[in-house]
Amino acid sequence: MNTAVIFVFMTVTFLTSQINCQEAILHISSASKEQEFCILYNHSWTPLPERLDATVPYPVVNLTSTMLCDPSGVSPDVVKGNAVVVMRGDCTFSQKALVAQSLGATTLLIASNITMIPPSANGSEYSKVQIPLALMRYRDFMEAQRVFGDEMQARLYAPLSSWIDGSIGVMLLISIVTVALGGYWSGACERERLNSGAEGANRDNKAESGDIALYSPFKVFIFVCLMSGMLFLMYYFYNILIYVMIAIFCIASATALFSCIDAVLEKLGCAHGNFTVFNANFSLRSLILASVCISISVVWAVYRNEDRWIWILQDLLGVAFCLYFIRTMSLSSFKICVILLTLLLVYDVFFVFITPFFTKDGVSIMVQVALGPGASEEKRRGNVVEVPAEPETPTETLPVVMRVPWFSARAQNLCGMQFSILGYGDIIVPGLLVAYCSRFDVWINSTKKIYFFSCCIAYLLGMITTFAVMLLSRMGQPALLYLVPFTLITSATVAACRGEIRQFWNGTSYEVLESSQEPLLPEARSDHPIEAEPC
Structure with missing residues (x-):
């Protein structure tokens, strides 16, 4: 299930709304009433x-x-x-x-x-x-x-529409908090695993139950190829696969929300309330929590095209999904991080900027899959405002973005809700590197969590740069174009400064070759943490 979710949901990149100046407000009033x-x-x-x-x-x-x-x-x-x-x-x-x-x-x-x-x-x-x-x-x-x-x-x-809307700040807060919490959760689980003595049992590179580990460059390459194939399938069979995507999102997000809330309740020490029915053991806490999470997912599925408020549930489920993904999928070394993030950056740039030269309508495959085939070319490019005169059947769109409505654009929201959007991939992909840095802090017993905090700061700066370029150019930007260099260069610089670049590059001592099952590192790490040199 986790593997299927990876291939399906890491296909859409950062595409944000643009501010338009063609809408205005008609204020109708009488002696006692008014409406716009x-x-x-x-x-x-x-x-x-x-x-x-x-x-x-x-x-x-x-x-x-x-x-x-x-x-x-x-x-x-x-x-x-x-x-x-x-x-x-x-x-x-x-x-x-x-x-x-x-x-x-x-x-x-x-x-x-x-x-x-x-x-x-x-x-x-x-x-x-x-x-x-x-x-x-x-x-x-x-x-x-x-x-x-x-x-x-x-x-x-016609009230002025500011280039800088409050929704951008909310989007920035959602992204950095999600990445930081996901990285922290991954590091906490790694510390718990080491403290419980599970490292020796994992010498054969088998991750915890339900986890996915990428430790081979070949597997990374296959992973990106499968993502590309999924995007092509979505492009050619959108009207069919969109409903498969919605079903998978409901299942995956409900599972992720359950795991996130259950981890918090476990941390708070909430009782499970175990009971037995016909010799089968049940947890009252798990049953109630599962019912709540499934209900939230079902409500989103039923009202997914209701713009006015459903974005709150979609963002809640999206945050849970990204947190669970960052926690569940682990990269074994900085080498794997570099390969994965670089390939995904090339994937992003290719499908956004190169594919328009090959498609018949001149629209990139990424944009068409993100907006749906019902959106006109000019609307995709943001050059023309179109307002339907009558209610239309909503166009199904991929549920793989965070959405926050514009706060200050009153005229635009009267004509139709306008959103700032951020793809899940722009949170998950750098988040995997942040999670690796958090786990490496655990391996070297860093009390200051220098790698984790420096990578989070780099992610924040990358997001700020993305939004700044978007506002200056008045065009949506592929966020990975800025996030990948910021996070990779910062992490490598910190490792070089601390004299730990070799350990940081090679990662854990239980990384293995698929062919021989021999350790990649001749100096296999013992149960003691790597001795870190002061910066």
Whole structure:
């Protein structure tokens, strides 16, 4: 089960949302009520105030019975000084705007019952239109009429969207805490294993029950090849395999959440409450905990497409999954860490930057698998905002990312929840190196945990660099491009400074060759820790 999870879930890299400047807010109010709706506008055509208190309210006139492609049949007395709502179609946005402007309208709202994109026109037409112009969903206007009746006041404004959103800080906190806890857990388990005298039993390189150990470069290569094959399968058979992925995620995340919480309860000394039924032993604590974890996983599966709150459960399950993965999968040496992280970095760069040259639509395999085949090319590239006019059937996406909604982007969230996202792989892959450093601190009996803390700091700096480049370039970044060099170089530098580079490179004394089962290290470590030289 663990091996299957590895091949399935380490396939998506860091792809974060971009800040858009094409959404705005329509504020509808009456004497006692107010409500806000999503609108799309062209900021180079229709400049809008940034704050609600800087706007002027105008009465709303319902002209959705006409397209307003010409002034015939419309009385200027009805339109003058009001915000006019007309239907989309039959003529260009600029033609509608010029007609409304000639009739004395102060604002033009175009109701759309098809997918909306920001209105545009020829550059020469921009200067002719002097009134605000925006698109809104027809169903939103119907909702406003139901709530407010004919006594509506409309105000349009476009609050600024900061490049730096609070969701980035939350994402940074989630990633560093998960990596640090996973590394600490791995080191604590290694210390417990050594203290219990299990090292001698593991001389044949058999890990603890349920654990996965990578100790051979050949196995690492096969592991990465299987991941690549899984990504290709997802690309060609997405509509089928996505449901297999969802099922595996439910099982794996529930198991991981159970293991994480059970470890905490064990540390706190909570009683198991053992009892016997028909000569079979049961633990009351385990039964209750399993029921809770399975319930959380099932709730996520049922409501996985509910953006407003389900991201909390997905992040909870994701954190547990990453922690359990880092704890369960162990790398035997820094040599294996270098090989694995380097191959995964090449894998990441290849599938993000190289595959667009080979795909028929020019979209990378990684991006298409991450966003799903239903996302348009322009939407994938972040160049165009598209807002569906009617509720659509949600597109299934891979549950392999942490998601945190934008906090400050009110207009964007009205049009559809916007998220900062971080792939599980950008936590797990460097986390495996952090876990190795934590275990090496145990092997050399380092009370200051110098390797563990230095690798965690390097990971934090790598994540900060990733977010900084993303914000400056306004483009999503493959995080491993920065995390792998930061963590590998820092760990190697610490080992060289302390004069332990040979031990750090070769790792544990029970690393073996598959062919001969002989120790790779001639100076096989005894039960005593390696003598560390002071830095």
